[in-house]
Amino acid sequence: MLRSCFARRGIDTGLCLLLVGTIGAGLGTPPAAAQRCVLAEDFTAIWCIPCIDAGLALDQLEAEYPGQIAVLQIHVSDAHTIPWGTARFNSYPDHASIPDVWFDGVLQKVGANPQVYWEYLEMFSERQSVPTDVTVEIGGEQVSGPTFTFQVRVCLAPGGVPKPMRVYLVRALDHYPAGGAHYRNCLRQAAPEEDIDLAPGQCQVIERTMTFESTSWSQPNNIRMLAWAQVPADSGVREVYQARMISWPFEPLPPLYDAGDLNCDGTIDFVDINPFVLYLTNNAAWQTEFPGCPPELGDINGDGTYGQASFGDINPFVALLAGM
Numbered sequence: 560m561l562r563s564c565f566a567r568r569g570i571d572t573g574l575c576l577l578l579v580g581t582i583g584a585g586l587g588t589p590p591a592a593a594q595r596c597v598l599a600e601d602f603t604a605i606w607c608i609p610c611i612d613a614g615l616a617l618d619q620l621e622a623e624y625p626g627q628i629a630v631l632q633i634h635v636s637d638a639h640t641i642p643w644g645t646a647r648f649n650s651y652p653d654h655a656s657i658p659d660v661w662f663d664g665v666l667q668k669v670g671a672n673p674q675v676y677w678e679y680l681e682m683f684s685e686r687q688s689v690p691t692d693v694t695v696e697i698g699g700e701q702v703s704g705p706t707f708t709f710q711v712r713v714c715l716a717p718g719g720v721p722k723p724m725r726v727y728l729v730r731a732l733d734h735y736p737a738g739g740a741h742y743r744n745c746l747r748q749a750a751p752e753e754d755i756d757l758a759p760g761q762c763q764v765i766e767r768t769m770t771f772e773s774t775s776w777s778q779p780n781n782i783r784m785l786a787w788a789q790v791p792a793d794s795g796v797r798e799v800y801q802a803r804m805i806s807w808p809f810e811p812l813p814p815l816y817d818a819g820d821l822n823c824d825g826t827i828d829f830v831d832i833n834p835f836v837l838y839l840t841n842n843a844a845w846q847t848e849f850p851g852c853p854p855e856l857g858d859i860n861g862d863g864t865y866g867q868a869s870f871g872d873i874n875p876f877v878a879l880l881a882g883m
């Protein structure tokens with residue numbers, strides 16, 4: 560592979576390899592729901608000088624918009640390259656040059672200079688302005704030593720647009736490789752992807768087990784887990800609907816609903832009384848009326864007994880509502 564770098568005078572854009580990429584079109588305007596976390600994929604290499612500008616600009620964006628941007632540096636053609644990263648690079652259009660940064664899989668910027676921050680900011684802001692009806696959460700639990708099980712929960716808002724999605728989970732190591740502030744969230748491993756199909760109001764949890772290699776495990780504070788839901792395709796411009804990044808220490812996914820929320824609408828109030836009566840008297844009918852609503856939500860006193868005729872939970876339920 561050719562490894563040359565040069566600056567294109569006139570537009571003053573530093574490039575490695577060849578060519579200038581195109582800007583993909585934004586896709587879709589689903590109804591509003593969650594705040595968007597923008598995925599920024601930075602294809603880079605340690606021998607690429609303009610990639611320093613790209614990394615520094617993304618470093619600044621991440622500092623200024625915490626939780627709203629997930630930066631993933633994917634090394635291509637150097638010692639930190641993994642096959643998944645190379646395939647990912649090749650899956651996007653115009654993948655001839657680095658630095659090559661994709662925002663949410665639809666906006667591309669090839670090349671960088673010390674002012675590239677402003678172009679990144681514009682693309683990031685454009686993506687932030689596109690509403691999304693998808694949420695992504697990541698939970699993690701230690702199995703033993705450096706082996707963890709991660710759960711990615713993807714939900715489609717009630718009133719959202721039904722859509723197939725491909726769910727990704729990768730792990731990265733921040734401030735790696737050592738040697739500069741421009742090295743952020745270096746891709747180390749990608750879990751097998753999974754295609755899901757959600758209806759409005761539905762959630763699905765994808766579970767993957769990963770073992771940290773010694774370099775990552777020796778600096779857990781720098782471990783980053785990233786997940787995102789994207790248009791399911793193997794190549795081309797394809798929109799990321801939502802992304803998420805979490806840091807050490809990892810926590811299990813919080814429950815979607817609290818005990819007492821017997822209609823699973825996210826709040827506990829008097830509207831839950833009739834569902835609770837149905838729950839106690841005809842549990843099968845309750846499950847039919849509220850599909851996907853976990854039966855444990857009826858265990859108001861948390862004694863492990865719940866379901867049909869668990870009348871011991873009535874007084875705690877009344878107390879719960881009285882305390883609202």
Ligand SMILES: [Ca+2]
Nearest residue numbers: 820822824826
């Ligand atoms: Ca409720």
Ligand SMILES: [Ca+2]
Nearest residue numbers: 858862864872
């Ligand atoms: Ca109970």
